[in-house]
Amino acid sequence: DAKTTQPTSMDCAEGRAANLPCNHSTISGNEYVYWYRQIHSQGPQYIIHGLKNNETNEMASLIITEDRKSSTLILPHATLRDTAVYYCIVRVQGAQKLVFGQGTRLTINP
Amino acid sequence: GAVVSQHPSWVICKSGTSVKIECRSLDFQATTMFWYRQFPKQSLMLMATSNEGSKATYEQGVEKDKFLINHASLTLSTLTVTSAHPEDSSFYICSARDLDRVNTEAFFGQGTRLTVV
Numbered sequence A: 001d002a003k004t005t006q007p008t009s010m011d012c013a014e015g016r017a018a019n020l021p022c023n024h025s026t027i028s029g030n031e032y033v034y035w036y037r038q039i040h041s042q043g044p045q046y047i048i049h050g051l052k053n054n055e056t057n058e059m060a061s062l063i064i065t066e067d068r069k070s071s072t073l074i075l076p077h078a079t080l081r082d083t084a085v086y087y088c089i090v091r092v093q094g095a096q097k098l099v100f101g102q103g104t105r106l107t108i109n110p
Numbered sequence B: 001g002a003v004v005s006q007h008p009s010w011v012i013c014k015s016g017t018s019v020k021i022e023c024r025s026l027d028f029q030a031t032t033m034f035w036y037r038q039f040p041k042q043s044l045m046l047m048a049t050s051n052e053g054s055k056a057t058y059e060q061g062v063e064k065d066k067f068l069i070n071h072a073s074l075t076l077s078t079l080t081v082t083s084a085h086p087e088d089s090s091f092y093i094c095s096a097r098d099l100d101r102v103n104t105e106a107f108f109g110q111g112t113r114l115t116v117v
Helices: none
Strands: A009-013 A018-023 A031-038 A045-050 A061-064 A070-075 A084-092 A104-109 B004-007 B009-013 B018-023 B032-038 B045-051 B067-071 B074-080 B091-096 B112-116
Touching: A009 A018, A018 A031, A018 A104, A018 B074, A031 A061, A045 A061, A045 A070, A070 A084, A104 B074, B004 B091, B009 B018, B018 B032, B018 B091, B018 B112, B032 B067, B032 B074, B045 B067
Parallel strands: A009 A104, B009 B112
Antiparallel strands: A018 A070, A031 A045, A031 A084, A061 A070, A084 A104, B004 B018, B018 B074, B032 B045, B032 B091, B067 B074, B091 B112
16 A cells, blocks of 8 residues: 655644645555544544545545646645644555555644 | 444453454445544554455554454454553544445444453
């Protein structure tokens, strides 16, 4: 699976949009971009995934660049409960295991 | 969404004893489950892939005789930490994917915090 690079930490004000970047310059054509988050002392929670088109669900939006070498997870109206570590993972869809990098520690400030 | 449940949520045990952690998929079947370990302020590290009806596949550096994995049914995998020592204290997390929903996301249990004293 391709490796990803994320900032170690980010801060965002409550109510504002949180934009979390991820670089995956070695991504191959059949690899998807997945985002998970982990709130302190809990198991990871799935957020969203995509291949090349932008995706949106009730939690977030995923913007993938045209060359697919990077992506951005957008939490449109961040709340204090969005404080967590966010992991960007690329893998072949259908492949079994998920390999986690260091992720981005996002802190939402009141 | 699919639910994966771990038991216990936390456990304290004496050094030298063994501890069993259960991972159940509550509303779907999973031929494959995964076990992760997470130390404080670190990311999740994949330990092993648990395969129903066959031997688990361990990641490099993980002792298979230390971390015994049993996946006897499509809804249950267990991880037994044998002869636990303080350095085994960690947060253990399992995950599973729905057998009938190919190409879907993995679901994670809530984790088990093991403290060896």
